[in-house]
Amino acid sequence: MSYKYLYLNTNMPEKDEVLKRTPNPAAKELITKLKKEGVPIFLDRFAAQQPQCRFGLQGICCRMCQWGPCTISRKSTHGVCGKDMNLIVMGNLLRALVSGLAAHARHAHEIYLTIMAVRDGTVNIKIKGEDRVFEMAGRLGIEVENRKIEAIAGEIAEILLEDLGKMKKGELRLLEAYAGQENKDLWRRLDILPRSSAYEIMEALHMTTLGACSDWMALVDQELRSTLAYCYSTLFGTSLATEILYGIPRPQKTVVNFGVLKEDHVNILLHGHSPVMVEKILEKIHTPEIQSLARQLGAEGIVLGGMCCTGNELLARYGIPTVTNILGQELAIGTGAVDTVIVDMQCIIPGMKITADCFGTEIITTCRSNRIPGAVHVPFDPEDPGSLDDNALYVARSAVESFGRRKRRNIHIPDYRTEALTGWSYEAILEAFDGADRLVELLKTGKFRGICTIVGCNTPKVAYESGHVTIARELIADGILLTTTGCCSHALLNAGLCASKAAEMTPHDTRVLLENLGIPPVLAVGGCVDNARSLRLFLTLAEAAGLKTHDMPFMFIGPEPGNEKTLGQGVTFLVHGISNTIGFPGHIPQPTVKPSSDNPEELERCSNDVADFFSQDGLINRFGAQVFTEPEPVLAAQIVKMHLHRKRLELRNQGWS
Ligand code: MSK
Secondary structure, X not given: OEEEEHHHOXXXXXXXXXXXXXXXXXXXXXXXXXXXXXXXOHHXXXXXXXXXXXXXXXXXXXXXXXOOOEEOOOOOOOOOOOOOHHHHHHHHHHHHHHHHXXXXXXXXXXXXXXXXHHHHOOOOOOOOOHHHHHHHHHHHOOOOOOOOHHHHXXXXXXXXXXXXXXXXXXXXXXXXXXXXXXXXXXXXXXXXXXXXXXXXXXXXHHHOOXXXXXXXXXXXXXXXXHHHHHHHHHHHHHHXXXXXXXXXXXXXXXXXXXXXXXXXXXEEEEEEOOOHHHHHHHHHHOOHHHHHHHHHOOOOOEEEEEEHHHHHHHHHHHOOXXXXXXXXXXXXXXXXXOOEEEEOOOOOOXXXXXXXXXXXXXXXXXXXXXXXXXXXXXXXXXXXXXXXXXXXXXXXXXXXXHHHHOOXXXXXXXXXXXXEEEOOOHHHHHHHOOOHHHHHHHHHOOOOOEEEEEOOOOOOOOOOOHHHHHHHHHHHOOOEEEEEEHHHHHHHHHOOOOOHHHHHHOOHXXXXXXXXXXXXXXXXXXXXXXXXXXXXXXXXXXXXXXXXXHHOOEEEEEOOOOOOHHHHHHHHHHHOOOOEEEOOOOOOOOOOEEEOOOOOOOEEEXXXXXXXXXXXXXXXXXXXXXXXXXXXXXXXXXXXXXXXXXXXXXXXXXXXX
8 A cells, every 4th residue: 555645646654565566675674574563664754754744745734943844835826924835935945955065075074174183193093095195185285295104194184174164255175176167167157166064054054044045046046055065175175085095986896785784693784874983893892802702702704794875885895795684674673683783974864863772783883963862972072082992892702792681582684685896986987898988889879778877875765775776777777877875775775786797687789898897887986975976977987978967868857865865876977977866755846736726725747947047957057967756666767778879869969970
């Protein structure tokens, strides 16, 4: 059975429907197990929320002051203050985007300060990404002769921190260093160049407060400006700075999925986004002291498994298996085999602790911003990092000691493990294809019909992982190369699409090519901030082809938006000329509703000015890109294929097949 949302042209699945439609058999087993055991999970809470508020779902509810909440309908076309639908929809979108920006900015802040602590010698971390340090120093005009690597890295981090927090006029140094000249000129003409992440967040919140900005188009400009801060100050900044600390990932084989857990081992899950504390904990877990502690407690060894984007980081760098994504966190604990979950920041849902309490799983929090009542809290603070080694050792020991307290009833680990080839950094992708020119040639001759990035969270509004996997299967079957990040990548990894063997799902010529090169058709590039890697790839390929990005057969696909961070991801690609196909539902504009002319009490599905701006001329005129919205995955894949086909037709007179 499904919950019907006709005015949004979709149905949302209830639990039995999820069990029928999820492509993930391990998740199916675990949902069934937890149902039998009476353990509540997200699907039960989702059911209890039905029907969800139609105003909220359509972005036409305003809660930006205490005169409200105000909603838009035939009888109330304006909020109490006089705001109309456009102002409310756009204000909600802007606030959502800068919330996502704030999350990435907090992550970035931790990484930048950690690099400074390395420079100052207050933290015991060895810089592994020397290549990245020199590359960034070159672009930022930093002197490298006769300087220690830590000093150069520290100077880079100072610049990144300024991009993050500068309040005075001046452009982002990283944008200056990494964006193409044509884009920079365009953004300057449009007056959307940002000062810093912090400034744009402040300005966005200010503009949307009661009695501030009444011009929805000015809010659109602030959305675009905040997006450029999001892209360069937090996506590029964090991804590159993490590579400074821990190195640039290289391809490596691994095995993923729920079945990597082992009943007779200590099972530790690593969850969140920032890898700093976790990297140190890994060091400690590999020491003879902690390994022998595990054996003393009767375990055969220690299994480490990744969740969400900390999982993606560790998968990319070390091949540490990922287990699951944001909506699978309760399911992983529901195996009954997880001893400890070590979490840092973001996407750690409160429901996880409810499940953890049912199974006696220990939760250890390591970030001051992400507290959980009842969890052990051992925070990392890059401005007071002296105790990092001691704290990491304490966490490693506690995580292993939980094995001794594990409740041994009701353990069930679904027997599903999936091979994968991961670690696809920007450099690794270009190397694998023998450079940008060669990859452009493969696009031109049609060996690849296009390249898309498919990313984002899961949502309970779609049967678990079905949106991602269905679209990806459809696209690779059409010869389209995919990159993926975030929770979407977990779904595609678990479905086997990131394994070299998946080349057999592609058309003959593409298959021969991929098999010869040993490359899978879906490249898992990393966590949310590593969308910078995919974007950089797109920009490099367009430059190598001598074309504008919006002329290339590229697309951004976000089938299951969840976290507010995903909004900025989509708009990031839009401002670079790359169209979006997004699923349902999310804060990205989609056709909304207006009062029906036949019945003033009814709202009818149609479009509004904000949705029109994003899906039609507004964005096309500025960036040559637009947003398509389609909740049904097979139809969404058709939209992507048509878009890429249209781009290729337009390139025929330039020798494209
Ligand atoms: S973890 S932001 S649920 S992708 Fe980056 Fe997944 Fe979305 Fe969090």
